[in-house]
Amino acid sequence: MSVTEMFNYIQGFLSADQDVREDIRKVVQTLEQTAREILTVLQSVHQPSGFKEIPSKCAKARELFCTVRTQICSLKTKFPAEQYYRFHEHWRFVLQRLVFLAAFVVYLETETLVIREEVAKILGIEVVREKGFHLDVEDYLAGVLIMASELSRLAVNSVTAGDYTRPLRISNFINELDSGFRLLNLKNDPLRKRYDGLKYDVKKIEEVVYDLSIRGLAKEAETGGDK
Amino acid sequence: MNRREGEGCPRRNADAGQDRDASADPSSPVIAAFKVFQQELDTKHDKYERLVKISRDVTIESKRTIFLLHRVTSVPNAEDILNEADVKLDAVRQKIGQIAEELRGEDIFQFHRAFTAGIQEYVEAVSFLHYIRHRNLISLEEINASLVFMRTEPKGSAEALQPGGQVLTFQVTPSDYLLGVADLTGELMRMCISSVGNGDIDTPFQLSQFLRQIHDGFSYIGNTGPYEVSKKLHTLRQSLGKVEDACYALRVRGSEIPKHMLADVFSSRTTLLDPEEGVV
Numbered sequence: 001m002s003v004t005e006m007f008n009y010i011q012g013f014l015s016a017d018q019d020v021r022e023d024i025r026k027v028v029q030t031l032e033q034t035a036r037e038i039l040t041v042l043q044s045v046h047q048p049s050g051f052k053e054i055p056s057k058c059a060k061a062r063e064l065f066c067t068v069r070t071q072i073c074s075l076k077t078k079f080p081a082e083q084y085y086r087f088h089e090h091w092r093f094v095l096q097r098l099v100f101l102a103a104f105v106v107y108l109e110t111e112t113l114v115i116r117e118e119v120a121k122i123l124g125i126e127v128v129r130e131k132g133f134h135l136d137v138e139d140y141l142a143g144v145l146i147m148a149s150e151l152s153r154l155a156v157n158s159v160t161a162g163d164y165t166r167p168l169r170i171s172n173f174i175n176e177l178d179s180g181f182r183l184l185n186l187k188n189d190p191l192r193k194r195y196d197g198l199k200y201d202v203k204k205i206e207e208v209v210y211d212l213s214i215r216g217l218a219k220e221a222e223t224g225g226d227k
Numbered sequence: 228m229n230r231r232e233g234e235g236c237p238r239r240n241a242d243a244g245q246d247r248d249a250s251a252d253p254s255s256p257v258i259a260a261f262k263v264f265q266q267e268l269d270t271k272h273d274k275y276e277r278l279v280k281i282s283r284d285v286t287i288e289s290k291r292t293i294f295l296l297h298r299v300t301s302v303p304n305a306e307d308i309l310n311e312a313d314v315k316l317d318a319v320r321q322k323i324g325q326i327a328e329e330l331r332g333e334d335i336f337q338f339h340r341a342f343t344a345g346i347q348e349y350v351e352a353v354s355f356l357h358y359i360r361h362r363n364l365i366s367l368e369e370i371n372a373s374l375v376f377m378r379t380e381p382k383g384s385a386e387a388l389q390p391g392g393q394v395l396t397f398q399v400t401p402s403d404y405l406l407g408v409a410d411l412t413g414e415l416m417r418m419c420i421s422s423v424g425n426g427d428i429d430t431p432f433q434l435s436q437f438l439r440q441i442h443d444g445f446s447y448i449g450n451t452g453p454y455e456v457s458k459k460l461h462t463l464r465q466s467l468g469k470v471e472d473a474c475y476a477l478r479v480r481g482s483e484i485p486k487h488m489l490a491d492v493f494s495s496r497t498t499l500l501d502p503e504e505g506v507v
Binding site for chain 2: 010
């Protein structure tokens with residue numbers, strides 16, 4: 001094979017590769033759009049009036065996740081299933097956002113941490129790599145960390161809205177999450193960087209809880225809640 | 228311990244203890260889930276580290292092979308050196324076999340970053356050897372064809388049972404191939420200069436022609452390739468310039484200077500050129 005032929009062959013490969021990337025980018029853009037819509041719906045829980053509407057907002061968000069599922073379905077058709085990691089960078093960001101949104105919805109509904117299988121079900125994807133388009137464990141964890149900072153914001157705003165019990169529940173939840181993350185041996189990668197931010201969220205929520213308990217506001221909540 | 232604290236001041240400490248228990252409770256679903264994640268991440272990181280280690284070995288051995296091949300110009304019988312290089316590269320291939328073994332059942336691109344440097348260096352070494360032997364560019368298929376491994380099963384009988392399942396291949400990606408070839412041009416430039424130093428008049432002209440072909444190929448690909456390619460294109464231009472200058476000098480002065488003095492002319496050239504050349 002001559003040099004020119006060889007380079008022709010490689011060039012053909014490279015442009016095919018570029019076409020695939022182009023297709024993926026288009027679908028990812030629509031996914032990002034839907035993710036933003038869901039976020040907008042969920043943002044209203046920070047409004048004082050929004051606390052009563054949590055169930056309806058969650059229902060609306062869940063409807064939008066149907067769109068996400070069809071969009072991810074079309075994303076799956078854009079590239080060979082076994083080359084997931086080759087193009088991973090293209091959807092990594094949006095997938096983490098979607099995990100965050102799914103986890104947030106589930107938290108608002110049940111106040112528990114969404115399990116990975118559940119997120120995968122909401123997004124219409126797999127957990128195990130062998131079965132096709134899957135949810136990488138690092139992306140799942142990153143999404144959960146985004147949720148942690150959203151919850152610290154929610155704790156502050158729920159006090160403003162006069163809901164004094166919620167910060168305590170959030171505090172318990174975040175503490176549990178924190179001890180979970182402590183179990184992981186993270187490398188010096190983006191996930192680790194994000195995890196380093198978790199302690200500030202924990203601190204902020206603890207401050208809110210402190211403020212409440214020093215004023216006796218937490219006590220009535222406590223007697224009303226757990227006791 | 229919590230209970231004893233609780234006796235002193237019943238209400239408060241009991242609460243605090245409960246909180247702490249909840250956060251470290253090994254039976255809580257969150258902690259249980261994170262234990263699974265811990266294992267999964269550790270397994271992945273371990274594999275990655277192992278691959279990095281193998282890749283470094285591949286890089287070092289390939290580099291040594293390249294140094295060995297540079298001696299070809301200064302020794303009378305090149306064949307011995309080429310055979311020695313073959314033996315070295317076989318050892319490198321065994322290492323790549325280990326990479327293939329690690330990657331079995333995995334997505335090759337998930338760990339690609341761990342071993343891409345080693346593979347590029349291997350491509351450089353193997354294509355350099357191929358050029359010295361055959362004076363043309365090794366193709367991607369030829370490289371991949373030599374990276375087929377028979378799995379060494381601890382028991383000999385297992386091999387006989389499943390002949391199909393024992394074959395392991397490693398596929399060099401086109402972009403790794405391309406980057407390896409780009410590195411090759413730097414070696415060819417060095418070979419050109421040193422062959423001039425040895426009074427070899429033909430090799431520089433062959434090399435300049437070959438380099439020009441590769442340069443044309445890279446220009447054809449342009450910026451459709453990965454980002455690193457365009458970076459290497461710049462270095463490639465420099466190498467080509469040096470080789471073309473050398474040929475020019477040979478053509479112009481070759482008729483004037485007696486052959487035995489050519490070495491002196493170019494040894495002063497090479498010292499001028501060397502510092503510019505990056506680490507290859």
